[in-house]
Amino acid sequence: MSTVLAAVDDSLCAGPVLAAARAFAPLLGSEVHALHVGQDAGATAREHARRVGVPFRQVGGDPLEVLAERAGSGVTAVVVGARDRASAAAAGHLPLALADRVPCPVLVVPPDWPPKERFERVLIALEGRPGRARPLRHAVDVVAGADLDLTVVHVEGEQDVPAFSDAPAHEMAAFAQEYLARAWPKAPPLRLALPVGSPADEVLALARDLQPDVLVAGWPQGAGPAHGHVVRELLRRAPCPVLLVAVE
Amino acid sequence: MTVQVQAEAGWALEVDAFDVQRERVAEALTAVADGRVGISGAPLAAHPAARPGALVAGVYDGEDATTHLLPAPVALQLAYDLPAEPVVRRVLDLRGGVLHERETTTVGELSALRFACLARPGTVVVRAHCPDSAEHPGLRAPDGAVGVEVGATGPVEWMRVPASTGGVVTARRAAATTAAGGTVLDVVAAYAGDSERLPEPDEAVALVEQAWEAGVDALLAEQEQAWAARWDDADVAVEGDDHLQLATRLALFHLIGSTAGTGEAAVGARGITGHGYSGHVFWDADTFVLPFLAATHPAAARAILEYRVRRLPAALEAARELGREGARFPWESARTGRDVTPLTAYDRTGRLVDILTGPYEEHIVSEVAWATCTYLDWTGDEEFARGDGLHLLVETARWWASRIEVDADGSAHVRHVIGPDEYHEDVDDDAFTNVMARWNLRRAADAVRDQGADVALAEVQRWSELATALVDGYDPATGRHEQFRGFSDLEPLIIAEAAPRRPVAADVLMGHDRLQASQVLKQPDVLMLHHLVPDEVPPGSLAADLDHYEPRTAHGSSLSPGITAALLARAGRLGPALDALDITARIDLDDLTGSTAAGIHLATAGALWQALVMGFAGVRVTDDRLQVDPHVPPAWGALTVRLRWRGSRVRLRCTADDVQMTADPPVPVRVRGTAGTAHPDGLRPAIEEVP
Numbered sequence: 001m002s003t004v005l006a007a008v009d010d011s012l013c014a015g016p017v018l019a020a021a022r023a024f025a026p027l028l029g030s031e032v033h034a035l036h037v038g039q040d041a042g043a044t045a046r047e048h049a050r051r052v053g054v055p056f057r058q059v060g061g062d063p064l065e066v067l068a069e070r071a072g073s074g075v076t077a078v079v080v081g082a083r084d085r086a087s088a089a090a091a092g093h094l095p096l097a098l099a100d101r102v103p104c105p106v107l108v109v110p111p112d113w114p115p116k117e118r119f120e121r122v123l124i125a126l127e128g129r130p131g132r133a134r135p136l137r138h139a140v141d142v143v144a145g146a147d148l149d150l151t152v153v154h155v156e157g158e159q160d161v162p163a164f165s166d167a168p169a170h171e172m173a174a175f176a177q178e179y180l181a182r183a184w185p186k187a188p189p190l191r192l193a194l195p196v197g198s199p200a201d202e203v204l205a206l207a208r209d210l211q212p213d214v215l216v217a218g219w220p221q222g223a224g225p226a227h228g229h230v231v232r233e234l235l236r237r238a239p240c241p242v243l244l245v246a247v248e
Numbered sequence: 249m250t251v252q253v254q255a256e257a258g259w260a261l262e263v264d265a266f267d268v269q270r271e272r273v274a275e276a277l278t279a280v281a282d283g284r285v286g287i288s289g290a291p292l293a294a295h296p297a298a299r300p301g302a303l304v305a306g307v308y309d310g311e312d313a314t315t316h317l318l319p320a321p322v323a324l325q326l327a328y329d330l331p332a333e334p335v336v337r338r339v340l341d342l343r344g345g346v347l348h349e350r351e352t353t354t355v356g357e358l359s360a361l362r363f364a365c366l367a368r369p370g371t372v373v374v375r376a377h378c379p380d381s382a383e384h385p386g387l388r389a390p391d392g393a394v395g396v397e398v399g400a401t402g403p404v405e406w407m408r409v410p411a412s413t414g415g416v417v418t419a420r421r422a423a424a425t426t427a428a429g430g431t432v433l434d435v436v437a438a439y440a441g442d443s444e445r446l447p448e449p450d451e452a453v454a455l456v457e458q459a460w461e462a463g464v465d466a467l468l469a470e471q472e473q474a475w476a477a478r479w480d481d482a483d484v485a486v487e488g489d490d491h492l493q494l495a496t497r498l499a500l501f502h503l504i505g506s507t508a509g510t511g512e513a514a515v516g517a518r519g520i521t522g523h524g525y526s527g528h529v530f531w532d533a534d535t536f537v538l539p540f541l542a543a544t545h546p547a548a549a550r551a552i553l554e555y556r557v558r559r560l561p562a563a564l565e566a567a568r569e570l571g572r573e574g575a576r577f578p579w580e581s582a583r584t585g586r587d588v589t590p591l592t593a594y595d596r597t598g599r600l601v602d603i604l605t606g607p608y609e610e611h612i613v614s615e616v617a618w619a620t621c622t623y624l625d626w627t628g629d630e631e632f633a634r635g636d637g638l639h640l641l642v643e644t645a646r647w648w649a650s651r652i653e654v655d656a657d658g659s660a661h662v663r664h665v666i667g668p669d670e671y672h673e674d675v676d677d678d679a680f681t682n683v684m685a686r687w688n689l690r691r692a693a694d695a696v697r698d699q700g701a702d703v704a705l706a707e708v709q710r711w712s713e714l715a716t717a718l719v720d721g722y723d724p725a726t727g728r729h730e731q732f733r734g735f736s737d738l739e740p741l742i743i744a745e746a747a748p749r750r751p752v753a754a755d756v757l758m759g760h761d762r763l764q765a766s767q768v769l770k771q772p773d774v775l776m777l778h779h780l781v782p783d784e785v786p787p788g789s790l791a792a793d794l795d796h797y798e799p800r801t802a803h804g805s806s807l808s809p810g811i812t813a814a815l816l817a818r819a820g821r822l823g824p825a826l827d828a829l830d831i832t833a834r835i836d837l838d839d840l841t842g843s844t845a846a847g848i849h850l851a852t853a854g855a856l857w858q859a860l861v862m863g864f865a866g867v868r869v870t871d872d873r874l875q876v877d878p879h880v881p882p883a884w885g886a887l888t889v890r891l892r893w894r895g896s897r898v899r900l901r902c903t904a905d906d907v908q909m910t911a912d913p914p915v916p917v918r919v920r921g922t923a924g925t926a927h928p929d930g931l932r933p934a935i936e937e938v939p
Contacts, residue, residue: 151598153598158748158757159748161748161752161753161756161757162596162752162753162756162841162842163749163751163752163753163803163804163840163841164751164753164803164804164805164806164835164840164841165596165753165755165756165804165805166805166806166807166841167517167525167530167605167670168593168595168601168603168670168755169580169589169590169593169603169605170517170524170525170526170528170590170593171841171843172593172594172595172596173593173594174524174525174843174845174846175596175841175842175843177845177846178272178273178842178843178845178846179842181272181297181845182268182269185268185296185297191594191598192598193594193596193597193598193599194596194597194598195596195597195598196756196757202597206597206598206599209598209599210598210599
């Protein structure tokens with residue numbers, strides 16, 4: 001059976017990481033394995049894993065190298081904690097480095113996330129229009145099969161503001177249906193949001209309103225430190241776990 | 249008979265390419281309808297991007313806000329597939345009401361024609377020249393349909409789809425004959441729909457048998473005759489602007505196809521060309537679609553009013569539930585006449601927002617009365633004036649009489665409403681709402697007096713008193729109206745200057761809260777008064793209101809540019825009027841809303857006609873006389889309009905400096921302020937008594 005690898009340590013993230021992994025794994029048809037990388041005692045991590053019945057292993061070495069090595073064939077996702085969200089510089093250092101190297105999605109869990117048993121509501125942030133975001137479409141297809149409440153948000157610029165918006169009660173439904181028919185012909189049932197403004201601010205504002213269980217975002221693998229600033233901002237400020245999916 | 253794929257200039261919409269991105273738009277533009285059934289213009293051969301479908305007017309499924317037009321069985325798909333990169337040419341012959349197509353399928357060339365029988369509403373026909381003698385599928389159930397029954401009566405197959413109440417039965421008969429170069433397939437299908445009871449299969453089967461007996465050749469000839477007759481009374485010719493000419497005829501084509509001339513017509517925002525807006529009936533039907541029909545095919549206008557007449561009990565009940573009197577027609581309605589406006593919806597930002605139009609947008613009550621009077625002004629239908637039309641006027645007036653609040657100083661007010669400018673919610677004394685209410689009260693009082701109706705004199709006097717006391721926001725000092733109480737104090741944002749372009753959906757650009765606090769309008773509000781009831785506003789106020797409100801209008805509603813074009817033309821501002829008219833003409837053709845795939849914007853189509861006829865040609869009915877005061881741009885060689893006024897066939901040809909008019913039988917007219925009579929051979933300036 002495939003595996004979701006939950007990277008746990010002795011920090012405040014241990015519990016949320018395991019909870020998120022256990023909520024996410026059924027969507028992938030995977031089981032959760034906990035892994036603690038480090039020479040310390042690992043008591044907190046071990047005890048969290050024991051309590052929820054997740055197999056636990058502890059190994060030595062550099063966390064990034066070890067996790068990257070083990071996130072190969074048979075691993076459908078790696079779940080890690082966002083240890084320090086107060087500092088923009090520190091937020092998501094390990095997660096982003098992992099997302100740069102591993103072929104599977106990386107789920108980044110904030111330490112203050114109130115654990116949930118199941119993922120029910122998913123918010124997917126698209127940087128490109130749906131038709132171009134193929135890896136994200138794959139992620140959507142995965143979660144769509146689980147009958148989740150899906151919202152896809154694409155933040156537009158002022159030049160994209162439509163000319164017309166007739167009756168609010170009906171217009172968006174009519175517009176979204178055709179938008180998806182053009183951009184994403186086989187889209188699963190989902191809601192489309194097309195706010196205008198700053199991408200990170202708008203996605204986070206919608207996340208605060210919708211209170212999703214997970215926020216999906218694309219990560220440009222190997223693009224370098226000059227890219228991915230929106231994702232860094234999401235990792236720093238999102239109120240829920242962020243699933244990083246590689247995009248070209 | 250051969251399949252014609254040649255396009256007649258000004259009379260044909262050509263779709264030469266199969267663009268998977270725009271295919272559904274093409275299908276809405278080329279939909280064919282006969283007032284009873286509408287068929288998408290999807291190719292007869294299948295493709296994943298295509299959406300073949302059928303809708304039957306007025307047959308809804310579901311209850312309350314979720315009620316929607318029931319998808320009906322698909323009867324015209326063939327057993328062919330289009331290749332991955334299809335070659336398809338479609339030509340919609342507007343003159344004859346026939347959609348021609350030619351396409352390369354995976355097995356060879358297919359050419360076909362199809363039409364929805366204007367002379368036999370509910371019947372659709374296909375003649376296809378097929379590449380082989382393949383067996384073709386019969387009726388196909390709509391996606392997600394439950395409780396579907398199928399059967400056959402002799403050579404006619406049928407399929408019955410139930411709705412929450414009522415439903416649709418579709419019957420189909422087909423036969424193939426071998427011809428040189430392939431096989432000719434004839435298909436005749438009929439749709440029998442009822443909103444209240446599930447139709448019997450025989451109802452559709454009988455329609456098919458009758459049509460089949462006539463034969464496709466005769467049906468085609470009948471179709472061409474029926475459309476010729478409608479165009480003879482409805483065509484609008486714009487010489488010198490080919491694009492506008494085609495857009496105009498396409499708009500009229502879909503308006504004609506939206507409404508049958510019998511029974512009741514529930515004309516939804518997208519008619520039966522698409523499922524958009526769930527087929528709900530808005531003021532679009534009464535205010536934007538009906539005038540065209542009243543002036544060209546009164547029976548269809550009467551059917552729209554019959555829809556309101558039959559829902560008068562529901563409107564009376566709605567008023568009683570609110571503790572008021574009269575008839576409170578709903579902002580959105582469907583089968584029952586109860587309000588089906590959604591209470592919430594996800595907006596473009598992805599948030600669930602409250603929808604307030606249902607409880608607040610009450611001006612539709614006056615528009616039902618306005619539609620009644622528009623029909624009466626154009627037809628002189630005395631039976632309706634004495635009967636159901638009078639009831640509509642009286643009960644709408646009673647609503648306003650019980651709705652209006654009278655303050656201690658004697659002034660009368662309507663508080664807590666939304667006007668046509670839907671950007672501002674819960675406002676007091678919206679000028680449009682108040683003036684329309686005033687007009688409604690006065691017209692009802694006149695009707696009661698004219699008809700000697702059994703309404704207490706005291707009640708009628710009360711209507712008149714309330715009408716006089718209603719504040720209307722007009723300020724003699726500025727010569728213009730204030731849109732609603734406090735509008736002038738809002739942020740003085742002139743959207744014509746502040747927005748990157750217009751039209752613009754200012755709600756998306758600025759957000760709800762900023763809009764509420766600013767002087768940005770979605771569509772004409774005060775200006776709509778000048779369009780609908782010009783005699784209810786002070787003489788000379790059009791220019792001042794145009795100067796003030798047009799630059800503040802975002803035109804974020806597809807209803808807005810057409811009405812603006814009409815008013816600008818009437819004001820003689822032909823350059824801006826042409827700009828607004830151009831946008832109106834392109835809304836569906838160029839899919840400016842991004843939602844034409846969900847059906848043609850029928851109100852926009854009606855607004856285009858109103859801009860040309862009521863704006864540029866300056867046609868109005870006043871004092872039992874047809875008034876004409878044209879403003880025709882020099883770039884147009886001429887603007888020619890065909891109308892029916894009180895049984896007379898009227899032809900009007902206007903140029904920048906000339907008006908020619910004929911009428912058979914003669915009718916009283918007022919041309920550019922001069923009274924006269926239009927005769928079969930032209931205008932005679934002297935006032936004559938016309939029998």
